[in-house]
Amino acid sequence: MLVRGMRTLEKHGGATATRRRAAAKGPPPPPRRAARSAEAEAGRARVRLDVDERRAQLVELGLAEFGTRTYEEVSIDLIAQAAGISKGLLYHYFPTKRAYYVACVREAAARLVARLELPTDVPPLERLQVGLDRYLEYVRAHGGAFATLMRSGAFADRELAAVIDETRATLLGRLTSGMADIFPAPGTLSSPLLQIALQGWVGLAEAMSIAWVEACVAAEDARSTRPAPRADEVRDLLAQTLVAIVGSAVR
Amino acid sequence: MLVRGMRTLEKHGGATATRRRAAAKGPPPPPRRAARSAEAEAGRARVRLDVDERRAQLVELGLAEFGTRTYEEVSIDLIAQAAGISKGLLYHYFPTKRAYYVACVREAAARLVARLELPTDVPPLERLQVGLDRYLEYVRAHGGAFATLMRSGAFADRELAAVIDETRATLLGRLTSGMADIFPAPGTLSSPLLQIALQGWVGLAEAMSIAWVEACVAAEDARSTRPAPRADEVRDLLAQTLVAIVGSAVR
DNA sequence: CCTCCTTGCTGACTCCTGTTCAATAACAGT
DNA sequence: ACTGTTATTGAACAGGAGTCAGCAAGGAGG
Numbered sequence: 001m002l003v004r005g006m007r008t009l010e011k012h013g014g015a016t017a018t019r020r021r022a023a024a025k026g027p028p029p030p031p032r033r034a035a036r037s038a039e040a041e042a043g044r045a046r047v048r049l050d051v052d053e054r055r056a057q058l059v060e061l062g063l064a065e066f067g068t069r070t071y072e073e074v075s076i077d078l079i080a081q082a083a084g085i086s087k088g089l090l091y092h093y094f095p096t097k098r099a100y101y102v103a104c105v106r107e108a109a110a111r112l113v114a115r116l117e118l119p120t121d122v123p124p125l126e127r128l129q130v131g132l133d134r135y136l137e138y139v140r141a142h143g144g145a146f147a148t149l150m151r152s153g154a155f156a157d158r159e160l161a162a163v164i165d166e167t168r169a170t171l172l173g174r175l176t177s178g179m180a181d182i183f184p185a186p187g188t189l190s191s192p193l194l195q196i197a198l199q200g201w202v203g204l205a206e207a208m209s210i211a212w213v214e215a216c217v218a219a220e221d222a223r224s225t226r227p228a229p230r231a232d233e234v235r236d237l238l239a240q241t242l243v244a245i246v247g248s249a250v251r
Numbered sequence: 252m253l254v255r256g257m258r259t260l261e262k263h264g265g266a267t268a269t270r271r272r273a274a275a276k277g278p279p280p281p282p283r284r285a286a287r288s289a290e291a292e293a294g295r296a297r298v299r300l301d302v303d304e305r306r307a308q309l310v311e312l313g314l315a316e317f318g319t320r321t322y323e324e325v326s327i328d329l330i331a332q333a334a335g336i337s338k339g340l341l342y343h344y345f346p347t348k349r350a351y352y353v354a355c356v357r358e359a360a361a362r363l364v365a366r367l368e369l370p371t372d373v374p375p376l377e378r379l380q381v382g383l384d385r386y387l388e389y390v391r392a393h394g395g396a397f398a399t400l401m402r403s404g405a406f407a408d409r410e411l412a413a414v415i416d417e418t419r420a421t422l423l424g425r426l427t428s429g430m431a432d433i434f435p436a437p438g439t440l441s442s443p444l445l446q447i448a449l450q451g452w453v454g455l456a457e458a459m460s461i462a463w464v465e466a467c468v469a470a471e472d473a474r475s476t477r478p479a480p481r482a483d484e485v486r487d488l489l490a491q492t493l494v495a496i497v498g499s500a501v502r
Numbered sequence: 503c504c505t506c507c508t509t510g511c512t513g514a515c516t517c518c519t520g521t522t523c524a525a526t527a528a529c530a531g532t
Numbered sequence: 533a534c535t536g537t538t539a540t541t542g543a544a545c546a547g548g549a550g551t552c553a554g555c556a557a558g559g560a561g562g
């Protein structure tokens with residue numbers, strides 16, 4: 001509690017650490033500063049949460065932080081401080097900073113996927129339009145956070161790339177489901193070229209939506225610039241391009 | 252002379268540092284060990300190069316390293332060791348690791364741009380095709396390095412983003428120069444929507460080319476997979492999509 | 503109410519890597 | 533050979549990721 005300090009001089013940890021340091025440095029270690037009891041005077045008592053709660057809280061916080069700053073700009077200490085916990089606790093939930101980041105990206109992706117539930121009883125082209133509308137709406141609402149999350153630390157490790165690829169595949173699958181009827185030619189739908197074409201279109205969609213959001217922001221800031229395109233213009237452009245590219249690829 | 256000036260200030264800098272250290276640690280700073288001349292017994296003598304030579308060497312090395320590993324995987328020590336110099340020297344040429352990275356990316360971009368010099372006396376569509384062919388050839392040849400360089404640490408800072416944006420704009424300008432003749436409607440060519448469309452197409456081109464290279468690699472590894480598309484198929488797909496997207500955007 | 507006892511939680515430590523700086527040595531001009 | 537310039541170095545510093553021994557909140561069983 002209050003006097004919980006002392007920490008009994010860290011009987012073990014201290015001794016071990018001292019020994020190791022001595023071995024590394026040679027000269028006798030500097031006098032150890034006496035451990036003081038903080039925690040009490042810090043004002044905030046130790047709060048014990050349920051595992052899932054804490055995890056959710058941390059991911060939520062990470063969503064906000066990583067959406068604003070870059071991966072490397074966000075330090076573990078910062079997160080811990082913002083969450084009101086110790087650094088060590090974070091490692092109780094996530095083995096590494098990257099794992100924490102991946103968890104956050106995964107959550108963001110899950111939310112995006114959840115928001116893009118589409119009706120299955122409408123014709124493919126209409127579904128595509130509705131899906132694109134929702135996608136653009138999402139990107140517009142989450143603006144920079146979306147771009148930051150998707151691009152900032154991306155592609156550094158396999159796991160992260162897998163999450164992103166999977167998300168893309170899921171969304172693409174939803175948007176294009178049923179479109180096989182439109183383009184006959186049975187075998188061609190899974191041809192290597194079409195695969196590449198579709199991956200390319202996903203890149204197009206992301207680049208275009210990001211450019212659109214930037215144009216929107218720029219248009220708001222300065223009156224001088226011409227107004228940004230409307231969402232439905234962008235949506236139509238995306239839809240038409242998808243049709244065109246698939247048409248070209250299966251030809 | 253600038254350097255000289257700083258040199259003069261070193262008296263101050265040193266004092267400041269010492270003061271800071273004392274303030275931080277409390278106890279008087281440990282006696283600085285007398286600098287000895289080891290170096291000789293290290294086997295390799297100190298080599299003194301011309302500024303530009305060394306810079307070029309370091310950038311060349313960085314191209315290789317950053318093309319293989321990720322930004323964070325490449326440590327300054329690694330670079331220094333590979334170059335056979337001390338860590339400190341790197342900071343004589345580049346103020347920071349990121350600056351070094353940016354210099355490398357800038358060089359890579361410059362080479363790409365240089366390779367994409369296009370003849371000006373051919374019709375626009377043909378020029379587009381030739382340009383795309385060269386682009387794909389480059390991406391194919393430099394495979395992963397291209398993707399790694401362009402994506403790994405990207406977008407972390409303004410400067411890097413600027414380099415990449417500028418490169419994209421340059422290439423796009425070359426590929427599309429003269430195409431104004433094809434699509435009449437004078438004012439529309441710089442409409443906001445078209446800008447977005449073109450940025451989107453660049454994203455398409457990058458995503459598609461990366462997917463294509465991956466398909467090529469995969470096809471080489473396993474015989475089971477279907478063969479990767481030919482370069483000219485991808486090129487035509489890209490060209491047709493560009494025409495289609497511009498057509499949609501100016502409509 | 504007390505006592506385990508599980509486990510969420512902490513703080514001090516280590517290690518590693520980017521960055522700084524005073525000192526050193528190679529080269530150019532004299 | 534002497535000297536000034538500056539490329540080059542080694543050691544120290546800073547600060548952030550990751551580790552670990554021990555502490556305590558809240559329930560289970562007496």
